[in-house]
Amino acid sequence: MKNFYTLILLCLVALNLQAQAIYETIDSYKLDGKRELKIQLPRNYDSEAKRTYPLVIVLDGDYLFEPVAGNIDYQAYWEDIPDCIVVGVKQGNTREDDFSYDGDTFLPANEGADFYEFLAAELLPYIEENYKxxxxxxxxxxxxxxxxxxxxxxxxxxxxxxxxSLSPDLAPEMVNRLQQRLSILEQETFYYMATADADVKALRNTIVECDAQLKTIENTKLHYKFDNFEDANHYSLVGRGIPKALNEIFALYKPINGKEYNEKVLTYEGSPYDYLMKKYEDIEYFYGFEKQLIENDIRAISAASKKKDDLESMEKLAKLVNKNFPNSMLSAYYMGMYYEAEGNLKKALLRYKAGLLLEPSQYIDKEIMLEKMYETQDAMKD
Incomplete structure (x- = not known):
């Protein structure tokens, strides 16, 4: 089992090589020196585009950057999560000092306080000034x-x-402080924590105790998830925790799957089109950026509209697709589908014919457009 997860991790690292990796050095007044960074930009990153990307900061970037960046690149490729900017902070020779805290207050002190301020006051502004x-x-x-x-x-x-938080080495009082703070959060916040059966025993005991307390929190703004992995240790749990955490954090962003289609789209009080609009509005609210319309969601809403015989939803969806993909066969296909459902076969046929001159999409190609043309022509003869 351990070898299996190691293989998965290696595959992700290899895949990550296809993304844009940048190595930079930042001058830090707080740290009185330089700090090396590893930065991965999305595959389609465009510094001139208007869109922005979620920012993922990875501590212990010497060894933790690659598994995080690899997972993000892989899941973003399949549109399960958004493209992200990933920044790893190298701490190989300084981590003990960087993470130090006062023995009385258990809060960052000395070099730990400097590193705290470096990340908040220097690193974040630097990334936001130079990247989208x-x-x-x-x-x-x-x-x-x-x-x-x-x-x-x-x-x-x-x-x-x-x-x-992967196998945290929690400071004294941290469990109580976490419970108190997470209970009164006023902004939507995602918190993931993980341990494993073969984790360091002292750490595991405190983590399990922490989980028991955090589970009692009643705060609708907190989205908390805990994993206690079997057949994993302090290091191998990292490879299992990262994709699970990303799944939880970006659950709302994911394409509409069969479960969501049956349990939410078809049972939604409004129209299928209204569901799509609300889903994308919620994504923008939760994550602070606008999600681009994807073909998977178009297909799901089209199917639901057809199943419910909702012509208005089909028309609104077709117009939305045409607005977002004017040069794609998608625009002709879904407008043709609407005219077909409306009973206007002549207009449907014209749309399908026009679609042959447009660019194919992930699911709609020339063969499918020709098939729809022939079906419509046959229906017009009846």
Whole structure:
């Protein structure tokens, strides 16, 4: 089993090589020196485009950057999560100092306080000034780093919207402080924590205790998820926790699947088109950026509209597709589908014919357009 997860991790790292990787050095006044960064940009990153991307900060970037960046690149490729900008902070020789805290207050002190300020006051502004990062920020940490990420929750306005805490080495009082802080959050916040059966025993015991307390929190703004993996240790749980955490954080973003179609789209009180609009509005509200319309969701809403015999939804969807994909066969296909459902076969046929001159999409190609043409012509003869 361990070899299986190692293989998956290696595949993700290899896939990650296809994304844009940048190595930079940032001059830090807070740290009185330089700090090396690893930066992965999305495959389709365009510095001139208007869109922005969620920002993922990875502590212990020396070893944690590649598994995080690889998972993000892989899942974004399949449109399960949005494209993200991933930034790893190298700490190989400084992590003990970077993550240090006071022995009385258990809050960042000395070099730990400097690193805290470096990330908040220097690193984030630097990335946002030079890259198209959105306000939706994720931070990832492992053991000492996983404890450290919690300190950013204690600001009056937390710097991050999502926290991935992998086998945290929790400071004294951190469990109680976390429970108190997460209970009164006023902004939608995602918090993921993981341990494993073969995790470091002292860490695991405290993590399980922490989970028991966090599960009692009643705050609709908090989206909390905990995993206790079997057949994993302090290091291998990282490879299993990262994709699970990303799935939780970006659950709303995911394409409409069979479960969502049957349980939410078909049972929605409004029209299928209204469901699509609300889903995309919720995505923008939760994540702070607009999701581009994807073909998978178009297909799902079209099927639901047809199943419910909802001509108005079909017309609105066809116009929306035409607006977003004017040069694609998608626009002709779905407008033709609407005219067919309306009973106007002549207009439907004209649309399908016009579609032959447009660009094919992921699911709609020339063969499908020709098939629809022949079906419509046969129907017109009856």
């Amino acid at each position: 990062a959105s306000n939706f920020r994720v931070i990832v940490g492992h053991d000492l780093g996983a404890n450290f990420i919690n300190y950013y929750l204690f600001k009056d306005k937390p710097l991050f919207r999502a926290y991935i």
